[in-house]
Amino acid sequence: MDRVHRILIDKLKEHSRIGVDDALAVQSLSFTVRELGRNEDFIRQGDTPKVSALVVEGMVGRYHLMPNGRRQYLSFHMAGDMPDSQTLFLDRMDHAVCAIGSAVVASIPHKQLTRTFEVRPQIGFAIWRETLIDAAIFREAITNNSARDMTARMAHLFCELFYRAEASRLTRGRVMALPIGLAQLGETLGMAIATVNRTLADLRVARMIEFRGGELEMLDWPRLADIGQFDPSYLHLKKPPAIVDG
Amino acid sequence: MDRVHRILIDKLKEHSRIGVDDALAVQSLSFTVRELGRNEDFIRQGDTPKVSALVVEGMVGRYHLMPNGRRQYLSFHMAGDMPDSQTLFLDRMDHAVCAIGSAVVASIPHKQLTRTFEVRPQIGFAIWRETLIDAAIFREAITNNSARDMTARMAHLFCELFYRAEASRLTRGRVMALPIGLAQLGETLGMAIATVNRTLADLRVARMIEFRGGELEMLDWPRLADIGQFDPSYLHLKKPPAIVDG
């Protein structure tokens, strides 16, 4: 089986039941692959794409571009995620998608996907479920950025990213790749760069995380989850990963 | 045709093409109706409902309940909206839904909906699209509450609600029903009640809105849209409503 198909099927299995026939249908999907450099946009606000992307390697981020040029990052996506599945049924992109660090994405034509959904509704339902989990993550981000103080906000983001990475087996022990800068962290959590730095320093001094060289190390999961009020149930995964709590 | 079916079909037509056969399939859906009092919860965090609700009358709100008892409102929904369509494919509610003012909702069994999707994929796609617009609204809320100052935040919320109400013909001139308190406004926009009040007073003094007795009057749409950076394209409606700009 092709690596791209494998990644998609494994992802869908994180939350949905995928039968043999369904897996075969997925394997019949064709795609093109594209490599992206750090910070390279691959979909812009206003585009009307005819394909949906699947992250194969690395990480991508979605963001709103404000009139003054500032960005608001909305979510981050790793291997297996479909960061623009909504273009299947919404013509116009209301936000942009760019690579965080270097990344590889596969593009699958909408036509092929919708045709597959008609023949094998369960695949449609699984990808629908995927988009619904996406929405749940957005909801959590609303709460995170509106109702939590800066430290909790950052702790929660790190917990979510690490938990999702671990569920997709993209971590090494307590470490995950997070090739993101302080500025981007600020544009995700709605805080000034100086505050990002100071908050990060606090977490570091308290020996809860280590964050440099594009890597995030979760030194004290229980405390981070507590501070960030992190309850993973909104991620709707079938089987919670085992979090390292050393 | 039944009023409930009519409402759903009209709603789907705001963004999707619904053929005669599709409309007939919608009309075969059965449902139960329930009346709700002000602030009455009808789904709680943690529930695993086997039905999805359709708002028939009034308004409902979705919210996260925080450990300290505070609420974070996530979105508001009016006649035609399905505020918990995600339960079709996500078992557990990660948030609660309550009536804002008194409301009437219809409950449609999941089984009936998914069976209909298998027979008439276009209906599934239309409701899928509905959930995707939902997600777009959540994304906008992230940006609103993270990257805009208090005045812009409030202006944007009012513009969105009014625009959506007008698209569903739920306004009377420049007035819409918004039976919400300052506390709830604060728990939506992430600001303290005192700030809500002062911001509201500013908009009132500047003759941009009137807001009392559960009604919102948009006195100066152009200025509100400007201050709130409101660009309705994220709502993905086929036909923009004509906004009163007197």
Added chain:
DNA sequence: CGTGTAATTGAACTGCCTCAATAATAGTGG
């Protein structure tokens, strides 16, 4: 090794929050 970018730190400022007190409004029973 030099240059540009990103991280770090300090200091002053301010928008928003908190708390508290008062006014208005809505709901309830006589």
Added chain:
DNA sequence: CCACTATTATTGAGGCAGTTCAATTACACG
């Protein structure tokens, strides 16, 4: 219909979390 009570809105004053601006240090890359 009015009086009584509970809830909600309004306003003021003081404090502080987080912003802004600027300067310095560390780091990555050619």
